[in-house]
Amino acid sequence: MGNRLAGKTALITGASSGQGAAEARLFASEGARVVLGDVQDKAGEVMAQSIRDAGGKAEYRHLDVASEAGWKTVVDAIVATHGGLHILVNNAGVSLRGVTLETTPMADWQRLMDINLTGPFLGIRAVVQAMKAAGGGAIVNTGSTAGMNGHFATAYSVSKWGVRGLTKSAANEFAPWGIRVNAVHPGIVETPMVAGSDDFLEAMAWATPLARAASADEIATVVLFLASDEASFVTGIDLPVDGGFSASGLYRRVLLRVKESASGRI
Numbered sequence: 001m002g003n004r005l006a007g008k009t010a011l012i013t014g015a016s017s018g019q020g021a022a023e024a025r026l027f028a029s030e031g032a033r034v035v036l037g038d039v040q041d042k043a044g045e046v047m048a049q050s051i052r053d054a055g056g057k058a059e060y061r062h063l064d065v066a067s068e069a070g071w072k073t074v075v076d077a078i079v080a081t082h083g084g085l086h087i088l089v090n091n092a093g094v095s096l097r098g099v100t101l102e103t104t105p106m107a108d109w110q111r112l113m114d115i116n117l118t119g120p121f122l123g124i125r126a127v128v129q130a131m132k133a134a135g136g137g138a139i140v141n142t143g144s145t146a147g148m149n150g151h152f153a154t155a156y157s158v159s160k161w162g163v164r165g166l167t168k169s170a171a172n173e174f175a176p177w178g179i180r181v182n183a184v185h186p187g188i189v190e191t192p193m194v195a196g197s198d199d200f201l202e203a204m205a206w207a208t209p210l211a212r213a214a215s216a217d218e219i220a221t222v223v224l225f226l227a228s229d230e231a232s233f234v235t236g237i238d239l240p241v242d243g244g245f246s247a248s249g250l251y252r253r254v255l256l257r258v259k260e261s262a263s264g265r266i
Ligand SMILES: NC(=O)c1ccc[n+]([C@@H]2O[C@H](COP(=O)([O-])OP(=O)(O)OC[C@H]3O[C@@H](n4cnc5c(N)ncnc54)[C@H](O)[C@@H]3O)[C@@H](O)[C@H]2O)c1
Pocket: 013, 014, 015, 016, 017, 018, 019, 020, 037, 038, 039, 040, 063, 064, 065, 066, 091, 092, 093, 094, 095, 115, 142, 143, 144, 145, 185, 186, 187, 188, 189, 190, 191, 192, 193, 194
């Protein structure tokens, strides 16, 4: 157990699974009181119990991030029960692969915007009063490398590009209160979101300089840094956590292709 988040209360969305669960475990192991929010209630309760069994402070609360009323209920309860809220991780998200821009159903477009983009927007609005009262806070939004490039899944990509604008605008607006807002942009991460997509995982690894997918724990350590006081002068940034995919994945693909060519010369 460490103490990098000692004395802090953190709300993590989408914490019943994948990266959110890894972040909840890590934050609790660093001394935070962790509130896990999700719509998968059973898995969330089990996750919170396993953190308590390991000696951490954790509780699960049902939170649909697309619901403004849901956010109010959860944040009010946290403040009433624990006296404040210092960290928000907007991690909950859903993907949509296998459709083109032309074939994306309107209902799916709207669902992705509601959860991936409106969710973090509502979350920031819901927590800032408590953070102002606490004298500051840290918010970490989860984007994606799909929000740093043109992408094959337009609705997902657009929702994650939006997270970047939200991050920078909120960082600007809330800096006077000592509230920092940053974004992480994972590349490919082995979680239930991509489970079973073996060809996709393999192709992403091929296009990634570090040549593999990340574990959820490798994303969580970066989110921990941004959420902690160690990042006290960091706000408004987009931080790719992607094995080099967005920095030089394109040139890696060029190099691999040239090496396969007749001349092999670059
Ligand atoms: N796995 C990847 O390769 C990858 C890559 C880049 C970005 N991301 C992003 O990382 C984040 C975490 O995803 P993950 O990989 O851990 O996937 P995951 O599917 O394991 O976890 C997502 C969690 O969000 C929850 N969720 C979905 N809709 C919700 C809602 N309306 N309200 C509250 N919770 C809701 C789910 O129940 C689930 O527990 C997402 O924002 C995702 O878009 C994932």
